[in-house]
Amino acid sequence: MNRPFKHAILMAIAIMLSSSLPGTMLGAESAEDDRYPMTVTDSAGREVTIPVPVQRAVVLNTDAAEAITILGASNRIVGLAEGIKETYEFYRLKDRPSVGTWTDIDYEMIGEIAYNGSQIMTPDIIVVGYVYPGKPNGVDAVSKSLESIEGLSVLGLDFYKEENLSRELSLMGLILGTEDRAKEVLDWYDEKAVEVESAVVDLDRPRVYLESGSSTGVGELTTFGAQSGSAMLLEKARGENVVKEEMAYPKVDWEWVVSQNPDVIIKTDYLKASDGLPGWSASSSEDADKLEEKLDELLSRPGARKISAVENGRVYIVKAQSLFGMDSVFGLQLLAEILHPGIELDAEEVYGEYLEFMGLEEKEGRIFVYPAM
DSSP states (O other): OOSOOOOHHHHHHHHHHHHTSOTTTTOHHHHTOTTOSEEEEOTTSOEEEEOSOOOEEEEOSHHHHHHHHHTTOGGGEEEEOTTSTTSGGGGGGTTSOBOBOSSSBOHHHHHHHHHTTOSSOOSOEEEEEOOOTTSTTSHHHHHHHTTTSTTOEEEEOOOOOTTTHHHHHHHHHHHHTOHHHHHHHHHHHHHHHHHHHHHHTTSOOOEEEEEETTOOSSSSEEBOOTTSHHHHHHHHTTOEESOOOSSSSOEEOHHHHHHHOOSEEEEEEOOOOTTSSSSEETTOHHHHHHHHHHHHHHHTSTTGGGSHHHHTTOEEEEEGGGGSSTTHHHHHHHHHHHHSTTOSOOHHHHHHHHHHHHTOOOOSSEESEESOO
């Protein structure tokens, strides 16, 4: 990377320069914030020191972009991985520079963004990516690839595992100085989760088989073990996962699924709506045809007709994105409605509230479960 990445002396100069910048960058109050340098612990257990208040963020995954947006700070996103812009929630970020993909990161571009045409970098910038231990796109590898940029803080925050969501959003609120907003969002999230837990507390647990939308055929089907976010939501919705493995995404074959005879089958899918809007269009024949094709593939597998879920018409395709991230409480309510017909919840209303937090308008005629319940 053709950048004069100097070391301790340049870092000291950069911090002094950033402190003297006008309010459009850091602001007089922020520059005097005695919380800095701030040391935090990310979800990989790494201690990360943030030298000055954060005004810029590069995000490497959709979940981080969602978290920063719901905290009202999307204007601080100055670079993001390709693919994020294609999602409805982030169309407003289409003009932001791309930094490769979440699996093939463009580190040189991140360096250019960090320096912003200057010889000395203002260290008011963070890079947020997945934890992914041991993987080339995990935070350890990303941090190592960017270690020559003095003052650049790299954080591993997933924002998709329900068990860590509260801590991670609170931490991001602290980092961005939006603690009150983080508390407001989390109070809402917890309230809607409690609604589900109260509604299902005394109900029987149907046995459920969860399958990834990328799986077809009869062998090497990807499913969801106890460590996956979707399985955690299933547990909260009072469903019993037929897959007992602890690992997040174990493989099974279809013959094994038939032998388990689940009461409900749910296939999660990333299939994009024909109009690019959230979920799928209830009035689009194109969306309906694609969803029906996916449903037919599953129902036509050998022995499928013997399964209780198939016999009783309890096989569903669910929009995968609703089962992780800040809208996963909407997904939790969807799962509860699928597993316990007639339950008194309103998942659609919860989704509308989520869109309000994201600063988006609700679109009419959207579905997130097929066939409709």
